[in-house]
Amino acid sequence: MDAVLHALAHAHRRRILDLVGTEPGVTVGRLARNFDVSRIAIMNHLTVLERVSLVLSERDGTARRLYLNTVPIRMIYERWTDAFSGHWAGHLLGIKQAAESAGKGGKGDG
Secondary structure, three states: OHHHHHHHOOHHHHHHHHHHHHOOOEEHHHHHOOOOOOHHHHHHHHHHHHHOOOEEEEEEOOEEEEEEOOHHHHHHHHHHHHHHHHHHHHHHHHHHHHHHHHHHHHHOOO
16 A cells, blocks of 8 residues: 555656546557656656556557556555444434434424
8 A cells, every 4th residue: 555655646657647547548658748757757657656556558569558557546545435434434323313313302392
């Protein structure tokens, strides 16, 4: 999880994910044209993203096509929401029951 969060910490890498997500199969060269940094810098960012499986690539002749993989982000999301949803579900149920009880008690008082 830490490696994925580290990969997401850099603005260029988040932008790469946005671009790859909106244009699945984009080539590295086409992607690099969207940045004011060297192609080597983009390749380094892609290496970080591929290591944590946020970007998947395949060879297409001499080109490398890039695809977004959202599974690592979903795993982080589910870890956090699962850990807290049970806690809040219990509190919300208590609030709901209290509101329903108050509503029933107030109907006959009019």
